[in-house]
Amino acid sequence: MYTILKKEVLNPTVTRMIIDAPFVAKRAKAGQFIILRVNEEGERIPLTIADSDSEKGTVSIIFQIVGKTTMLLNTLEEGDSLHDFVGPLGKPSEIDGNEKVCIIGGGVGCAIAYPTAKAFHEAGSDVTTIVGFRNKDLVILEDEFKECSDAYYLMSDDGSVGQKGVVTLKLEELIQSGEKFDKVIAIGPIIMMKFVCELTKKYNIPTVVSMNPIMIDGTGMCGGCRLRVGDEIKFACVDGPDFDGHLVDFDEAMSRNRAYMDFEKHEREETCNLLNKEVA
């Protein structure tokens, strides 16, 4: 069992938990993920490692409440335990300390972008971060990002906070104003990563994306997470989750992520009802 040491509400739909998991903490690096099961009947879901402390043996996860499992996870409190928590999985991000990088986070993807930004910063890179949210209530990790960024830009769809517009608007502004990025790293909804890659291709800037396909085992034994990258089929759980964004087939990835949409919708509604009943 893996105890929840701390639970923190970051915004109405996003929660941070710090989990006691010494084996995972010992080897965890930026870009890697874990798979957890909330209870004995639960499904396995992947979540990125948002932070880890090998001395304390703790791992932070940040999740958005989107469906049945994340709703159940969010009902747990400090002191409660997760049934299963396995990792670190996937390849660590490639971190180079001599680069000028632009790290782009979209929505809850910022939870994944943050450890990457932090790792580049600690390695000595010049870090620019652009983060985007739908509105001001959804902003997360602002202080954390500022601490590890040489420049930090906040965007919102409705202009309620930061600059109004999408992250690609800011990225293109910076590029046109003469900023020379060695590398762009985009982490967030697939559609956002796709548009970032279309933009950076135009300017010929190497771009890494962190893919988030459906996973089951996360150890390379099923291929549920497979993606088309250039001419090859890759398993995101072992070959990734980071890939060259200019080679990823985003449309196919988006389609594959919708495979269980009806089931998920049904489960979410059932769980909503269930949880509401319990409250009432």
Place this chain on the structure above:
Amino acid sequence: MPNMSLEKIAMPVQPADERIKNFEEVATGYTAEMAMEEATRCLHCKHKPCVNGCPVNVNIPDFIEKVKDGEFEEAYRIISLTSSLPAVCGRVCPQENQCEKYCVRGIKGESVAIGRLERFVADYHRENNDAPLTKPESNHHKVAIVGAGPAGLTCAGDLAKQGYEVTIFEALHVAGGVLMYGIPEFRLPKEIVQKEISHLKELGVEIVTNFVVGRSDSIDSLIESGYEAIFIGSGAGLPNFMNLEGENLKGVYSANEFLTRINLMKAYKEGSATPVQHPKKCVVVGGGNVAMDAARCARRLGSEVHIVYRRSMEELPARKEEVEHAQEEGIIFDLLCNPVKVLGDENGWVNGIECVRMELGEPDESGRRRPVEIKDSNFTIDIDCMIMAIGTSPNPLIRHTTEGLEVNRKGCFIVDDKNMTSRAGVYAGGDAVTGAATVIQAMGAGKKAASSIHEYLSK
């Protein structure tokens, strides 16, 4: 006077039209009377050819003698001397290629039903006398086992019986490997697998789940932390695909994914948190046991199921019994044809496969006649689900994260005749060495490695 009937006592089974509506065990097992009757067919040959056919050399005539006399517990004790998982082996071993292949009674008529008797004995023991085992006294030597599949479990059991302090590291959330995620409930109830694994725990074997060797920790740091020998039984779990156009469409699964969702995650159950598609018409590509398992699972989810295989009925690598069961359950065999393209709709879902008809040419290096495409024979099957069961390879994670472990071109660990890898004290066995093979071969390898490890650490 032995019973000279040419036929085995028939195995009671659930009728096909009933069993396709559930995931309960197809074969329901012998009664005590049936087992004792079948046991009288054994001739107790002096040279015991059946024993040599068993990869773990169970003393078959001796245990059958006890069954004949109704001394089922004594029969269990005899099997346990050499086998750690008899309830599993009695169910899933391809006995026709092993013990029963060499049975003298098989020369004229059917061989003795050794597998069914082993299963009966193990089930009898579990249901009637399941006192916990006593933990042997420790010899203070520590051995780590990587992977809790049949090879690792057997190796662990044998070492624990000799007093070794054994820890198994398993990547998934439960132990059992393919016994849990691959072989369906209707062939091998998961409760039985867990019961057999609990015997190992009683012997003092520690099982650490959720631990991916190669990620959570490396082979080298396990050695540094005090394990004197390591056995790698990590299997061959990496699924192969055909690299066809359209293979990434929704509704196209590897058999591993489909079976893992169903068996490990219980996606067939109403209310399961893990989803699986319930297809209307499904094609399973391949002809091995995994293909049969996937096809029969899909059938139980309510689908019309076609097996697409590029050779003919004679070359099907699956066990004859499994093929027969599949046929009884209404699975359609589209033989001598091979998929060339997967077709999809505008929403990215599979809606058909294009196949080409094949004919058999000259035998290839495996001795099987090589299938050759018949020109312009392409045709389309309308489907909403496709399951690829064309084999698996060893997962590269351990070899990519461990220096000095030699592998062959297929990625299988190279071992010597004592199952030792290119690194001293590091042993390997099962599918990780052979590529995808059988449960009992993996158990045989685990057994052999345990004896080599004992020899190595006794020096």
